[in-house]
Amino acid sequence: MEYKEVLVYSNVNVQDDIYVLSLEIEDDVRAGQFYMLKAWEEEPILARPISVHSSENGIVKFAYQVKGRGTKILSSLKAEDKVYVLGPVGNGLYTEKFKGKIALISGGIGIAPMLQIAKCLDGEVDLYAGFNKSPYLIDEFKKYCKNIYISSEKDTEYYNGFITEIFNPFEYNVVICCGPEAMMKRVVDMCKIYATPVYVLMENKMACGVGACLGCTCNTKEGKKRVCVDGPVFKGTDVVFSA
């Protein structure tokens, strides 16, 4: 893992508070990994952990939602601006070991890491993406997914309700999930009924991003694990969800 200064290639506002930041980074990235991003010197002080949306040809893309001070600054970046990056961080997914029918299930901005995962998977991939309002970042998945199912709590053009209501784990060999904890817990509980292997991508506030500060731990059956370096990918059945 390296700490370095890189340049912004582009930063696109795809919808409302959702952006895609492209950085000039020549790294070998595994799907599910993330970077610590910092585009400021003094304030705020900490870098922000942002998952890799896609990586190819020397460009790593990050899809993110503006939530606080850090992501607000990220959203104002322009081409050629400098960004400090530490990464790629985390275990990521060893996608080559997954075969057969695979379901990717996302809630909100949890869709961010799913594109790179979909790109790397060999099997037959279906995307289940749940949103609060209008969907975003869906188009690029069409190349890599056989079926795309979308739900929205507010947009009546799509299934009106939670994405977990239209997903059946029985149909799949593997399920990969990223979203709010309550949703991931629901998906894991559903998968347990059919003994369908399920992986979740956790997130948390982080300070160091290297496994030193123990600020980002989550509860698992084997005790506390660091989301940054022991994760962010965990077996769904190992995680003790707090939601």
Next chain:
Amino acid sequence: MWFSVLNVKFCGVDFKNPVLVASGTFGFGVEYDGIIDVTRLGGLITKGLTLNKKEGNEGVRIHEVRGGMLNSIGLQNPGIDEFIEKHLQRMKEFKIPIIANLGGSSIEDYVRGAEKLDKTEIDMIELNISCPNVKEGGMNFGIKSSIAKEVVNRVREITKKPLMVKLSPNAEEIVDMAVKCVEAGADAISLVNTFKGMAVDIYKRKPVFNNIFAGYSGPAIKPIALRMVYEVSKAVDVPVCGLGGIVDYKDAIEFIMAGAHLIQIGTANFINPRVTIEIIEGIERFMIEQSIKSLDEIRGII
């Protein structure tokens, strides 16, 4: 050519430069291996160790605020036995001094922990009587100097390792605390640990942290930490290790001029993982520019 030396002899241990990493911000060193050249540091201080393994606190553990951050990790660590078996040897491979930070929630825990560490190859013990995030101990020992004195006394009896006592800025009277710790046998004093702070989640209408209070660190605390290092350095005749909000070489030199023999970098490691190396290089550059041959020339100069 001008030749400046950064080395410091501290409690009989040779440090090639005065820049150490503060407990809890650098794991066991190996976490930063490959991100920086760890062997260039003056020394390593371990994550806070306790006699038995601790899982640490539930709920939110870190929360960024203006000028710094709050943490409530709660001394999560593998316990001293596992540290000795699994981590110490790897740390020794960096070939720089290793200081074990020892925490506890009872005097008995401190004594038994120190007894185990005494038999290892660590270079020094930093006695943590100042962790704000553990109930029934940690900082409680660091508030009243009469209680601190007893802990230091008992640990002093059990170990021949150089003993540095890390003070809490939340102590009732910081100078009296330092003096009492030295009377009880401390070979050195390090200060300051984090300030007791808190934050409120206005949407949940609840404190951010399960323990309500958390430890505040970062650049905002530097002027207060510096003042305390200055006062304590004047009051005790043992060497002082200064920390609290140091983010660049100028901060580090301020602490040295205020009387610190060594300094520790904590939160700044999170702001910039290369900061320790930049500080070492910055101090060296400053010394050459200012024609300073040895840090002895500027230490405690004010």
